[in-house]
Amino acid sequence: MSKVWLHIIGMSEGGFDDISSTSQVLIKSAKIIIGSKRLLQELPNKNAQNLMEWKTPFKAMIEQILALRGSEVVILASGDGNWFGIGASMLNYLDEGEFISIPAVSSLQLAASKMHWPIQGVDCISLHGRAVENLSLYLSPNNKILALTTNANTLDEVALLLDKNNYSNSKITVLENLGSDDEQVFSFEANNSFKQKIGDFFTLAIECVSDLNTPLLTRTSGLPDEAFISDGQLTKCEVRAITLAKLMPYKNALLWDIGAGSGSIGIEWMRAAQGAKAICFERNKNRIEMIKQNSFLLGTPALKTIVGEAIAQIKTQPIPDAIFIGADVANDETFEACFKALKIGGRMVINAVTLEGEKSLFERHEKLGGELSKIDISRVKQVGRYRVFEPKKPVTQWLIIKEEKQ
Numbered sequence: 001m002s003k004v005w006l007h008i009i010g011m012s013e014g015g016f017d018d019i020s021s022t023s024q025v026l027i028k029s030a031k032i033i034i035g036s037k038r039l040l041q042e043l044p045n046k047n048a049q050n051l052m053e054w055k056t057p058f059k060a061m062i063e064q065i066l067a068l069r070g071s072e073v074v075i076l077a078s079g080d081g082n083w084f085g086i087g088a089s090m091l092n093y094l095d096e097g098e099f100i101s102i103p104a105v106s107s108l109q110l111a112a113s114k115m116h117w118p119i120q121g122v123d124c125i126s127l128h129g130r131a132v133e134n135l136s137l138y139l140s141p142n143n144k145i146l147a148l149t150t151n152a153n154t155l156d157e158v159a160l161l162l163d164k165n166n167y168s169n170s171k172i173t174v175l176e177n178l179g180s181d182d183e184q185v186f187s188f189e190a191n192n193s194f195k196q197k198i199g200d201f202f203t204l205a206i207e208c209v210s211d212l213n214t215p216l217l218t219r220t221s222g223l224p225d226e227a228f229i230s231d232g233q234l235t236k237c238e239v240r241a242i243t244l245a246k247l248m249p250y251k252n253a254l255l256w257d258i259g260a261g262s263g264s265i266g267i268e269w270m271r272a273a274q275g276a277k278a279i280c281f282e283r284n285k286n287r288i289e290m291i292k293q294n295s296f297l298l299g300t301p302a303l304k305t306i307v308g309e310a311i312a313q314i315k316t317q318p319i320p321d322a323i324f325i326g327a328d329v330a331n332d333e334t335f336e337a338c339f340k341a342l343k344i345g346g347r348m349v350i351n352a353v354t355l356e357g358e359k360s361l362f363e364r365h366e367k368l369g370g371e372l373s374k375i376d377i378s379r380v381k382q383v384g385r386y387r388v389f390e391p392k393k394p395v396t397q398w399l400i401i402k403e404e405k406q
Helices: 021-029 058-066 086-090 107-115 132-138 153-164 190-195 237-247 264-272 285-297 310-316 332-341 355-368
Strands: 006-011 032-035 051-053 073-078 099-102 123-126 144-148 171-176 184-189 202-207 254-258 277-282 304-307 322-325 347-352 371-375 378-383 386-391 395-401
Touching (some): 006 021, 006 086, 021 073, 021 099, 058 086, 073 086, 107 144, 107 171, 123 132, 132 144, 132 153, 132 285, 153 171, 153 190, 171 190, 184 190, 237 264, 237 322, 237 347, 237 371, 237 395, 254 264, 264 277, 264 285, 264 322, 277 285, 277 310, 285 304, 310 332, 332 347, 332 355, 347 355, 355 371, 355 395
Parallel strands (some): 006 099, 032 073, 123 144, 254 277, 277 304, 322 347
Antiparallel strands (some): 171 184, 171 202, 347 395, 378 386
């Protein structure tokens, strides 16, 4: 069993005097205390030799902490270090028996209380050190969002994004220096953000108000085709919805999207479940740029893209929970490499529109089993004075769930 050597202690704006007696004792007895300059200044003995301001960027800070492994170390965190903080990150580097987190009230909790918002009904996100485009994922009429921020610039970035997405009438509340003597709370519409003067320590509360005729882009699978920048290489919305239903996105799961085209499957996979990740493999460099644009527009800037032939790239990538193949379907070498990489119990969905692709799915279904189906979609089209259903290219779809014996 690992020995505890690290304590992550949350602090509020009340500083050292507001934390528990247990936390105070841990801080006083620690050989080394790491934190931001602002939090270190809250300690009673600011000139002690054991105080270390944490390094930037994040990778350097992690290296700084790991170099002290085994010493008696305290990290000072704002609020709850396990909520979008260093505590959550340390699980990627330490055994859980090596450290203990002692939280203070999070600024998100304080903000929810000030706004009289039941926190279980609010989307709580972090834009601290993260792309502001992550906010796009949560934009829907009447939604309430609480967001951690990086600095004063975050407000203008958020307002610009709201305007770009036709949510310029949304109400923004700045909750600055919560819990301190300098606390300020004030509200305004997003299109008036340029008039506001604020400091660097604040939380944003956003009440989403859509403009007239704003497209509704929910996290339910099957976004309108028009939501994506595309050169025509796009899984159409009805087929996409069925495909995502077969792939079954879930929390923190990883998808490989092989021959990603416009990236629609990978993007909707990430939108559908908290923490879901996707890697889009695409050999066309121009399409890679479209995928990146789409991922930022639709709130999934963390989507990963890899240019080149998938067969040459997949060996070095993390094991996927699911795989979608939408291009070069008849290529047995690509299929076999992907199926071998897929985890036991993982799901693979392949869509074919060519006779060659369809033939390969028939053969694989006969050999491996799974579920084979045909998707026929028709849309109404005006022909002179009349309307007719115009059929789209039929899609043959194969779902296979990998078993140990395969």
